[in-house]
Amino acid sequence: MTAPAIVSDSLSLIGNTPLVRLAGPSEAAGAEIYGKCEFANPGASVKDRAALWIVRDAEERGALKPGGTIVEGTAGNTGIGLALVANALGYKSVIVMPETQSREKMDTLRALRAELVLVPAAPFSNPNHFVHTSRRIAEETDGAIWANQFDNIANRRAHIESTAPEIWAQMDGRIDGFICAAGTGGTIAGTGMGLKAFDEAITVGLADPHGAALYNYYAHGELKAEGSSVAEGIGQGRITANLEGAPIDAQFRISDEEGLYWVERLLAEEGLCLGLSSGINVAGAVALAKQIGPGARVATILCDTGFRYLSSLYNPEWLRAKGLPVFPWLE
Numbered sequence: 001m002t003a004p005a006i007v008s009d010s011l012s013l014i015g016n017t018p019l020v021r022l023a024g025p026s027e028a029a030g031a032e033i034y035g036k037c038e039f040a041n042p043g044a045s046v047k048d049r050a051a052l053w054i055v056r057d058a059e060e061r062g063a064l065k066p067g068g069t070i071v072e073g074t075a076g077n078t079g080i081g082l083a084l085v086a087n088a089l090g091y092k093s094v095i096v097m098p099e100t101q102s103r104e105k106m107d108t109l110r111a112l113r114a115e116l117v118l119v120p121a122a123p124f125s126n127p128n129h130f131v132h133t134s135r136r137i138a139e140e141t142d143g144a145i146w147a148n149q150f151d152n153i154a155n156r157r158a159h160i161e162s163t164a165p166e167i168w169a170q171m172d173g174r175i176d177g178f179i180c181a182a183g184t185g186g187t188i189a190g191t192g193m194g195l196k197a198f199d200e201a202i203t204v205g206l207a208d209p210h211g212a213a214l215y216n217y218y219a220h221g222e223l224k225a226e227g228s229s230v231a232e233g234i235g236q237g238r239i240t241a242n243l244e245g246a247p248i249d250a251q252f253r254i255s256d257e258e259g260l261y262w263v264e265r266l267l268a269e270e271g272l273c274l275g276l277s278s279g280i281n282v283a284g285a286v287a288l289a290k291q292i293g294p295g296a297r298v299a300t301i302l303c304d305t306g307f308r309y310l311s312s313l314y315n316p317e318w319l320r321a322k323g324l325p326v327f328p329w330l331e
């Protein structure tokens with residue numbers, strides 16, 4: 001038996017996540033589909049990586065000094081990652097998020113010792129949007145930095161330097177495609193760039209939820225959104241600095257129903273409890289694998305744990321109110 005070695009501190013637990021073969025999706029696509037288990041990070045999401053890289057970058061630039069404060073506007077997972085990294089390195093964290101986000105994320109952030117600032121949901125053009133509010137708080141707080149995950153490319157560097165080489169090594173260099181959705185775009189752009197540095201022929205796909213503008217941008221050169229999605233953490237309406245130059249070869253528009261179909265099947269058949277962005281990614285992986293052809297080896301991201309959504313995705317009243325199908329065992 002080989003067990004992972006002892007590590008010297010909790011930050012060393014970020015990344016190096018396992019890759020799991022997904023049986024149902026592989027069968028559905030006639031391909032080999034693998035999920036990167038980002039729920040296995042200490043903060044239970046892919047955003048721990050961005051949090052660590054952003055904080056290390058601020059330290060290296062001399063912007064963040066001992067005892068300083070990290071401020072961010074976040075739908076939740078980045079805040080969770082930043083709060084943990086801040087605690088581990090002796091910083092304070094202030095997290096600004098829209099009050100429409102899941103109850104679990106808010107409770108989790110408070111429990112993790114972050115100072116939580118809730119603001120009403122508002123469009124990005126509104127100065128009180130949570131991103132602008134977080135920047136203001138950072139500017140007004142002594143010794144504070146603004147993490148700025150959307151336009152700080154230390155975010156995508158996390159994936160160029162960790163996620164991509166991990167997937168490449170885990171798949172022994174035998175990988176035909178990679179796909180995921182975009183929130184900040186750090187994961188898709190960074191992992192895509194990192195994988196293409198190993199092999200330019202790898203097809204990088206974007207799985208875009210309804211209500212996001214990137215599908216139309218990559219398909220037709222126009223940022224245009226249609227429909228809506230209840231998926232948290234994904235769905236982008238602009239080209240963030242992290243998305244600039246992202247090597248996207250193929251794009252797929254994925255509905256919440258398609259994502260939920262895989263969330264349900266992966267839970268019921270494979271014992272994986274995931275959030276909706278993971279389901280949308282898996283639906284995208286099936287579509288990309290079919291496009292590449294029989295036997296294609298495709299990796300995607302299992303972004304966060306479903307335990308974070310017990311009051312939403314796993315709650316029949318909530319699902320019914322949104323007009324979404326309820327998992328049969330919850331009926």
Ligand code: PMP
Nearest residue numbers: 077183184185186187233277303
């Ligand atoms: N899924 C979830 C649940 C997230 O919280 C995020 C982060 N916003 C993403 C996917 C997308 O990751 P990224 O910001 O790297 O595009």
